[in-house]
Amino acid sequence: MSQHVHPLKDEAAEKSFKLRSRPWAATFLLTGGLVALVLGLGLSVSFGAKAIPLYTVWQAVFSFNPDVTEHQIIQELRLPRVLGGAMVGACFAVAGAIMQGMTRNPLADSGLLGLNAGAGFMLSLCFAFFPGLPYMYLILYSFLGAALGTAIVFGIGALARGGLTPVRLVLAGAALSALLGALSEGISLYFRTGQDLAFWYAGGVAGTKWPQLKIMFPWVAAAIVGAIVLSRSLTMLSLGEDIAKGLGQRTKLVKLVCAVIVLILAGSAVSVVGAVGFVGLIIPHLTRYLVGVDYRWIIPCSAVLGSLLVILADLAARMINPPQEIPIGALIALLGVPFFLYLARNERRSL
Template sequence: MGAQEGNENRIVAQAAVKKTSRPLTASFVILLGLAALAIGLVISISFGAAEISFRVVWEAVFRFNPDIPDHQVIRELRLPRVLAGVIVGASFAVAGAIMQGMTRNPLADSALLGLNSGAAFALAACMAFWPGLSYTYMILFCFVGAAFAAAIVYGVGSLGKGGVTPVRLTLAGAALSALLSALSEGIALQYQIGQDLAFWFAGGLARTKWEQLQIMLPWIVGALLGAMALSRSITLLSLGDEISKGLGQRTQLVKLAGTVIVLILAGASVSVVGMVGFVGLIIPHVSRRLVGVDYRWIVPCSAVLGGLLVVFADLAARMINPQSETPVGALIALIGVPFFLYLARKERREL
């Protein structure tokens, strides 16, 4: 009976994935997204407070001369900023996709579940108590803060009858985010670091430096590769624990690995751009609509579209008010909040 049931589960899982998987469409979406991302990178590098011709931009990228001020602006300010947008957007989007697949929670996002607030709280503690701490240690503290927030949210969300539910996780995440944000603001007032911390709360790419990218890049690249390696297992988890276990999946091990990947992606990203939310909520849903439920396509598609969203949001933030930039987090929230309300209303109807 056990073997027969396992074969039935395998057939059901394969049929469910095959029915909605669209590999040709997924390949087209990814290629089109990469092309749009390349265009966005060129536009973002060329646009800024200082008017610099495209020819000078080209020379600054490929024939850099440190004695030319415009080359310095391109190489030291704009390039790290734009590359950070791609990396961070991909990280937040993939983290959200993995969380939604593991928990089967359509409202899952590193910001909504408190991970971003936990990382930001750890960052505030670093600035207050260890102001001279190196950026490497700040990233590690962000990992710890995100893990602390995740443990509390899942612990609180599992209380009561029925265990963990999407609504409980979201409510617990919202409550914890409010608490940690209030504590962070209290630390900022007490230790007079409000101006520095305000940047992280608003979310932005303006202060990104090459040093930050060099330190965070190995972490994020490793986590993204880990997400790709784990994508097939996440697909099975998204179909339900019973089907996953019936196919011989070690669900607890997969969830542990997925949680570590999410913590790395969210923690490293917050340490660079601050509390940019909703990327991990919006992009995985768009990706699933485009490429189906197979996470072997959802993960790379989310990475490309996430980078695309943040790059163009940052470009819009610079164009709205060139003299005083609009926070990237605020612009993405203009899209994210209505999207979240739509999903919450849809989820409520299905209960």
């Protein structure tokens, strides 16, 4: 089969792409989302076991006084927590958007396709055999685990008759997640690292510290910038591999770089917040509905909305039953599970 598409089809694809892009809506969403994100950051820092006025938060950020207890609480506990939540939300959302565009799979998400489970399995090995391992190495092992999970899931899916389909990939991801989850729990029971692993499985940003953010930030920033640079190629790829090749795109290279970016984003996020799923499933769909199919807008808008979702979920987790905290993974799953079932039902109808 020829790798080139008829010029009229190329022209029709580009025309359809332009008609389904809404840059004005994307500009409004980015502007409003950033404003809401700043307000959400302020509220999340302000509320907690002890409510702190917003003007005190402002003073602690811009005129820090180490002798003031509230300033210490904000600087040492709450700021790294909310900034970590924002970073993690952006990671999961952008990773999900890239996966959905690259695979043309509406059900793609780092949690559903085995990345989170693979990263968690490697972390359980680290807790058991290398206690006290520096955070930098935990991130690297998370990358390796995410890559392992992805490779196994795609390998299982490829062996099925009919090749890779969205539903087969999700089923393979669910099976692998169950297997790696059981192995992780077995390792934690045998080596008595259950508390560390339980905290990771619950999902949360309560333990985020400045050293973690300093290590994580360069990786995440580079990956998101790389995603934005590749956004036009990703848009073409999301319209179909034949169309992308017909437009002169080196699809294998684009997919390889996209896969590396996804591993960096998912591995970084999982190493900080744990097994939080569905952010990368919900946010890209919501973003595409609002701004269209152009990934030059989908990537940055997904990053902003993903950050906002995790920050608001973390705030709700602290406010629902104070002083106890509810795992943010459970709160997001309340939205994510019905949304996943809705998408799976539509996908089954289309088969």
